[in-house]
Amino acid sequence: MHILILGGTTEARALAGLLHGRFRVTSSLAGRVASPRLPAGEVRIGGFGGVDGLVDWMAGHAVDAVIDATHPFADRISFNAARAAATAHVPLLALRRPGWVPVTGDDWRPVASLEEAARTLDGLGDRVFLTTGRMGLAAFADCPQWFLVRSVDAPDTAGPARTELLLDRGPFTLEGEREVLARHRIDVVVTKDSGGAATAPKLRAAREAGLPVVVVRRPPVPAGVTTAASPEEAAAWAAARPGASRAR
Structure with missing residues (x-):
């Protein structure tokens, strides 16, 4: 099973480490940082060229599931991912670390x-x-x-x-x-x-x-997209996909 992880966040790298060796994992980084910290597994750097480009890339690389682990404020790629996944009929999960909450004294x-x-x-x-x-x-x-x-x-x-x-x-x-x-x-x-x-x-x-x-305040996750709050929760979602048992 081929899983595409979008993003170079701390959570994205942790997730790639959890999935690597169990699945084929490709992490896609935007390329905005000159020397990014690279995750385990395959890595691509750069944009896809919008929704159609992402749909074509997923089809050409036989992607079975997408996990959007981009920065919480990377709303453009998140909405492109939602549209592309819906178009390609590929399951999509958004991995979003919880937001900060003010405490007494803030x-x-x-x-x-x-x-x-x-x-x-x-x-x-x-x-x-x-x-x-x-x-x-x-x-x-x-x-x-x-x-x-x-x-x-x-x-x-x-x-x-x-x-x-x-x-x-x-x-x-x-x-x-x-x-x-x-x-x-x-x-x-x-x-x-x-x-x-x-x-x-x-x-x-x-x-x-x-x-x-x-x-x-952070932008909302695209409507209808399932979310996970941690790399472990996202890894469990991936393991529950059809065909996951054959990838172990």
Whole structure:
């Protein structure tokens, strides 16, 4: 049985490790990170060319099931995957790590988009720790605040005029996040609700420092798509597919 895993997330790599050796596994990475951490099994890098391209690729490579383990904010590929799977009559599962939940002491400002996050910054302070990645910097291009932008790779699009770039890759530690906030005299943190433990320490560090956190809510999973909350749950779903017993 051939399983296509979409995404290079921590959960996608863990899932590939669980399935490799039991099934034929191909992980598809978007190619937006220069030196990605590669999962077990076969790997392809780059887009498919939209829904039709994904349908053709699945047919040409005899894909029996698709698991969308992309980043929770990679909504375009998720909706393309849903349409392609429905067109090709291939079962689809969305693996989504649970979102973050505020606790006592948090000062969260939930917003629906990066553009709304940029508007929400007015009055919250002059020094912003922006942890939403390099792809959405244009939303903050007109903001007058100073930004510390953390990203795995250097941005290739225009961003805020007053910017310092911090190239780094998680997982991050609580002690490290405390140091970043203090050293750069941060007034407000901006993040996406990515969920997971790798980048969560910044939330506790902000809570301890009494800082507001602008949180961009994640987009919904496409309607009708079954979801799993962990790689283990996704692996169990794969094992329950028709033909899975023959692949062991």
